[in-house]
Amino acid sequence: MKISILAFGKIAEIAGKSQWEEIPVQDTDSLRKKLENDFPALQNMSYRIAINKQIIHCNQPIQSSCEIALLPPFSGG
């Protein structure tokens, strides 16, 4: 089972893709570590993670059925 990732805005640009699958990781801290290893530019920017469209505010476990979204700072309006 893999976990599905959605990336938006600057993160999609950095990753060169807006949707992909990752091998399972235990929690969001581990995911951040993995992503910032794969895409070092992420280390220099702030972004939030949403699990099933809910922004998380601390480290959270990741189930394989989750939809994970990587959200750069909003700039609507």
Added chain:
Amino acid sequence: MKISILAFGKIAEIAGKSQWEEIPVQDTDSLRKKLENDFPALQNMSYRIAINKQIIHCNQPIQSSCEIALLPPFSGG
């Protein structure tokens, strides 16, 4: 020389006219007394007086060349 009076809204209704001339009076307090004698309904309502389009805030002398306006409470917007 007479002084010219403009009346608006409820005051025009009370006076039955929106424009007329008054015999000269010395100041705005005297004018109020004269008007409230002619139109007793004015005694029961609040209204302001403008001289040459400027609202006055205390008793003011009246020159015969003035344009006097009687202003009930505003209700625009």
Added chain:
Amino acid sequence: MIKIHPNTVFINGAISPAWIANAIQSHHTQKHTGGHSIFLGQVRMDIIDNKPVEAIEYTTYTEMAIDALQLMCTELEKKYALDAIQVNHSLGIVNAGEICLFVFTSAKHRRAAVDACTELVERIKAELPVWGREIFSDQTHSWKENKN
């Protein structure tokens, strides 16, 4: 600096959505503007002594109103560094459910536009010599008074 003229402020009867669209169209192309704030005042079917207000008939003291509005706009334009201001007020009969006031402000940043619009609406209610005669369905009427 904005110049207020009688025939660009007062409108005979209700203000239409098409009029509002034209006003927006005429202001919205300034490229350094970031936000527009608009207030629309509408005649409300208030119930007074059990009688619904069917319409309001507005009158004004034109010369004094133009002077008052010119003063407000000049002060607010400077205070908020506005890119645009427009005010329209109805005269004559406006039915309940129709628009009688249009206030439009534009500025580089949204808070200036919003604060200027809010302040201008409050000042119009308090300082603009306009009178509304509320007309009921039985053709009786009462004189509206703005409260603070």
Added chain:
Amino acid sequence: MIKIHPNTVFINGAISPAWIANAIQSHHTQKHTGGHSIFLGQVRMDIIDNKPVEAIEYTTYTEMAIDALQLMCTELEKKYALDAIQVNHSLGIVNAGEICLFVFTSAKHRRAAVDACTELVERIKAELPVWGREIFSDQTHSWKENKN
């Protein structure tokens, strides 16, 4: 209660004055409404590193945006006893000088409409998952970030 749907919120490209007129037309006939407050956000030709912004390209996370907007509107509708709320946001390219955000609130009393509109705009800026890519005339770009 207001229901937010993806295809009634997001608009492809700039929001036109005609669209705004239609929105006003569709809401303005409620006879117990006394005021409407409208905010229009416009793409500003900011100068960044000496280069003017020619356009902004907007993208969103649609499902999350709809959920977020539904929550905001439900909360504000109740808090301010609103008669109507409408929000539109552009997606795709919007040129400098064009409108990208339309926020509309109606209430019995003007202060409720104005306060609700202001609060909704602030919340949209802070909570709506929308991203703007600022495009310069030399086809380089930068990612916009809303500040509080």
